[in-house]
Amino acid sequence: MLDLARIGGLLGECKPGHTLPQALYNSPDIHEFDRKAVFGSTWLLAAFSCEIPAARNYLALTLAGSPIVLTRGTDGVLRGFHNACRHRGAQVCADGPGRRARLTCPYHQWVYDLDGTLVHARNMQPGFDAASHGLNPIHLREVAGVVFVCLAAEAPAFARFEAELAPMLAPHDLENAKVAHTSTLVEKGNWKLVMENARECYHCATGHPELCLTFPIEDLGETMASAGNAHYGAFAAKMGDYGLGLGPYFGPWWQIERFPLKEGSQSLTIDGALAVAKLMVDTPADIGSLRWAIEPHVFCHSTADQTVMFSAMPTGPNETVVTCKWLVHKDAVEGVDYDVDRLIHLWTVTNLQDRDLVEMNQRGVNSIGYTPGPYNERDEAYVKRFTEWYLDTACRYVAARAGFEPLPERMVRNDLDQLVPLALRDAANDAYSTYSGAGHL
Numbered sequence: 001m002l003d004l005a006r007i008g009g010l011l012g013e014c015k016p017g018h019t020l021p022q023a024l025y026n027s028p029d030i031h032e033f034d035r036k037a038v039f040g041s042t043w044l045l046a047a048f049s050c051e052i053p054a055a056r057n058y059l060a061l062t063l064a065g066s067p068i069v070l071t072r073g074t075d076g077v078l079r080g081f082h083n084a085c086r087h088r089g090a091q092v093c094a095d096g097p098g099r100r101a102r103l104t105c106p107y108h109q110w111v112y113d114l115d116g117t118l119v120h121a122r123n124m125q126p127g128f129d130a131a132s133h134g135l136n137p138i139h140l141r142e143v144a145g146v147v148f149v150c151l152a153a154e155a156p157a158f159a160r161f162e163a164e165l166a167p168m169l170a171p172h173d174l175e176n177a178k179v180a181h182t183s184t185l186v187e188k189g190n191w192k193l194v195m196e197n198a199r200e201c202y203h204c205a206t207g208h209p210e211l212c213l214t215f216p217i218e219d220l221g222e223t224m225a226s227a228g229n230a231h232y233g234a235f236a237a238k239m240g241d242y243g244l245g246l247g248p249y250f251g252p253w254w255q256i257e258r259f260p261l262k263e264g265s266q267s268l269t270i271d272g273a274l275a276v277a278k279l280m281v282d283t284p285a286d287i288g289s290l291r292w293a294i295e296p297h298v299f300c301h302s303t304a305d306q307t308v309m310f311s312a313m314p315t316g317p318n319e320t321v322v323t324c325k326w327l328v329h330k331d332a333v334e335g336v337d338y339d340v341d342r343l344i345h346l347w348t349v350t351n352l353q354d355r356d357l358v359e360m361n362q363r364g365v366n367s368i369g370y371t372p373g374p375y376n377e378r379d380e381a382y383v384k385r386f387t388e389w390y391l392d393t394a395c396r397y398v399a400a401r402a403g404f405e406p407l408p409e410r411m412v413r414n415d416l417d418q419l420v421p422l423a424l425r426d427a428a429n430d431a432y433s434t435y436s437g438a439g440h441l
Contacts (some may be wrong), residue, residue, distance in 0.1 A: 008406035039064035145174030189358035245328035
């Protein structure tokens, strides 16, 4: 059982604008707490709808230690369930994709329809109620070809996120995509260190020389618009002509913004050139990158030719599995329209570099000499935002179950939108006011 009093005490030690206390990065009970309080209560990006494309397809996967299965029934409806048999809890489907008319538990052969209904339980006693023993459902929402799930009994509000993401992502046509490649990387670091690293480019100039060839690291700020990007104005006007939104949108657990790449670059590849001849969009290719990210575990970049997804899942106190997927148009032909090695090269190199940085970070955090340090307010603004979101989420969990607030009231916000400074909101909205499709924060 989790010691919420101890965990609340650790949360109470957190200093605004600083990294977290050591135990929050390496303690086994904090790992279990994060699985329940964070990954078990928030929206997670589970898959893309193209991975469960037709009736009778399913995809089984494990999210932070919890197996789930996504199914598409004969009615075409996409559903999600806890992948645990209602008999004695065995995992029904092994992780991975498949196609079946029904799902059969390999342990005692209980059989479920793709809508979760229990249709056969061999030799059960008279009076057994099969109708009350279907697979337990999970919350599922599909937005512009992306499948989000929440494992909690009650899911956080979703409507505003959907309203902001859908029109921004829809032009990238992920509903007509395919996964061209998937990679997994085991990093010997706590998931929060992985995500802190993924939420900043303070380290990019020295840590990622290849990424810096196309990614405009010198223009990064709290938003690309507020950073004084030299060619942002012309880019914004062009996107208006193309009918593409810019954002930025900031919600309690999401960020969405389109920004220009370095001059002359059309995609996030090693040389900035397109990696896929068959585009995902119906516009010219010079549309920069749409970065969309959700807490606690994902960022994605959608360019004209591809979408790249980065996801971090905790598997231990000091271990995280990073999954990267590259999506291209479903009609793009490997070896003709794209070369996989070229498609994945930049992010593969970058992920390996980040693995080394995270593992170095973890070794230092484990030191008896570690003390929390201050974030760079400009270059680590998204890291600070991530940490504050984590603390808010963790504190709410503790408060709901232990009856006390671990942090002072000023740290536990009733409106997480206040994580976005009002001055930044005004500046960003002014920057996009000339474009009719711009979103307001």
